[in-house]
Amino acid sequence: MSELTRMTAAELAAKIQAKEVSAVEVTQAHLDRIADVDPAVHAFLHVSTDSALAQARAVDEDVAAGNQPASPLAGVPLALKDVVTMQGAPTTVGSRMLEGWEPPYDATITTRMLEAGIVILGKTNMDEFAMGSSTENSAYGPTHNPWDLDRIPGGSGGGSSAALASFEAALAIGTDTGGSIRQPGAVTGTVGVKPTYGGVSRYGLVAFSSSLDQAGPCARTVMDAALLHEVIGGHDPLDATSINEPVPPVVQAVREGAIGDLRGVKIGVVKEFSGEGYDPGVMVSFNEAVEQLRVLGAEIVEISCPHFKYALSAYYLIAPSECSSNLARFDAMRYGIRVGDNGERSAEEVMSLTREAGFGAEVKRRIMIGTYALSSGYYDAYYGSAQKVRTLIKRDFDAAYEKVDVLVSPTTPTTAFPIGERADNPMAMYLADLCTIPASMAGHPAMSVPSKLSGIDGLPVGLQIMAPALQETRMYRVAAAYEVARNESDGGPLISRVPELEVAR
């Protein structure tokens, strides 16, 4: 494996600017790596070889001309989740419904990344329409966890997390509705950040649950995530829910955090996120992480958030309700596949046959749950109650943040589970989002950073750090301090322990 694929995004960008290596060489090294290991990992649904090399050449021309770099990430290769539109490549959202669909426009974050000189390698696999926690719901087959190819890489953004953990890309984009950035990060030993709702534009993202969906950066280090966060973040007039405020200075926060001094920082441990259902190996890793934060000088406080236990239920009413509405647009008329149009059948019949053929089981389940929860007679009891729970969760957070600066918990209750284990048990699958959903419901930023491997199965565990709305700097600072201390005490970054993958050729 080329050493170029093991480097951080920050290192690669610096080497490209110093002319120690060209952006084309860096991109080619990653394309070669994809050719070598992706037959086994299946992180990518589409590889954009030509456009990636063209983007890299443009960066090299900039460097040769002595121009200022377009951004601190110019020339760094990135894996883009297939829910984000990019012209010249299909956007399938992991669904048969959009098989082969080429969007006629770029998402705002795609535009921002290309303007920043980031090289987009291709589109990554995901649970269909981002509904799932394992990437098994993709219509194009599951992605495999580089730590153990028989296990799931998390979901819905399992393609992006697996691309990072298998050194196919230095950066990735994920989207997080209930945990789809953070949980894949946790189970692959990578970093995943869900920004404040509205902090990153949703324009050009295929919508799942509009009041929860949020794109964010994925990387192998906290600094790389922060650098990408600053590229994609910020106000976008094309997204009416975009926050019209400056991007929080997260890169500066990482620099401050990396000094390794958390004196004066109050960290709350969420009491409700432990006990039954939590792997002992996850809890040992989590408790060690909390101890490390204490050693760094932070004051650790136990915090009770009594309504968090209702968050999962409320989420699985609100998200399906919004999805049943959003996915009504797939009507076989304007884009996507069409099935059964024999000249006899009506538009409505064709629509029903197309949706039956185009959507997978989990998408159908959620559409029907949402249709039920929104229907007359049930609305108050289900959707209405779920919205009230959302208020109660926000109140729990408000009370907590009067006492502490950030909250921490395990990112997800277990390590990566075997492919197939929960495929036919939707409720068991939903439990993977138990700890990530509250921050989603409140619109707060939250991130997962690798803690130590589970002592039981030797698989990665994630530490979740949550912060109040627009207070990303707090969580990045804590994450950076923890990362430095963790790596020192563990003999290097966790990701350096990922087993060597067999090469296909």
Next chain:
Amino acid sequence: MKRNPPGVRGVPTISRDEVAHLARLARLAVTEQELDKFAGQLDIILQSVAQVTEVAAEDVPPTSHAVPLTNVFRDDVVRPGLTQQQALSGAPAAEDGRFRVPRILGEEQ
């Protein structure tokens, strides 16, 4: 009509017929086998998520959005949109520069 979600565990929340009705509402031509499977799964999910009613007291206001939203306006000026060709590029069928769709009206209409 206001109905309370059943609180008694073990009593089906949703019948196979109701699932068939939902599938029709959602324009999903589900198969008989899918109905059997979904009816059981949806029942388990709905029984589980019904616990939201335990804490949803009358005096708790609903939150529909994480961050308070107000209307967002832009200046009423022309800006570039998709060309006709772009708009039709992903259509399953197009004819004469338009989306071609199956017949809209049924026999009885």
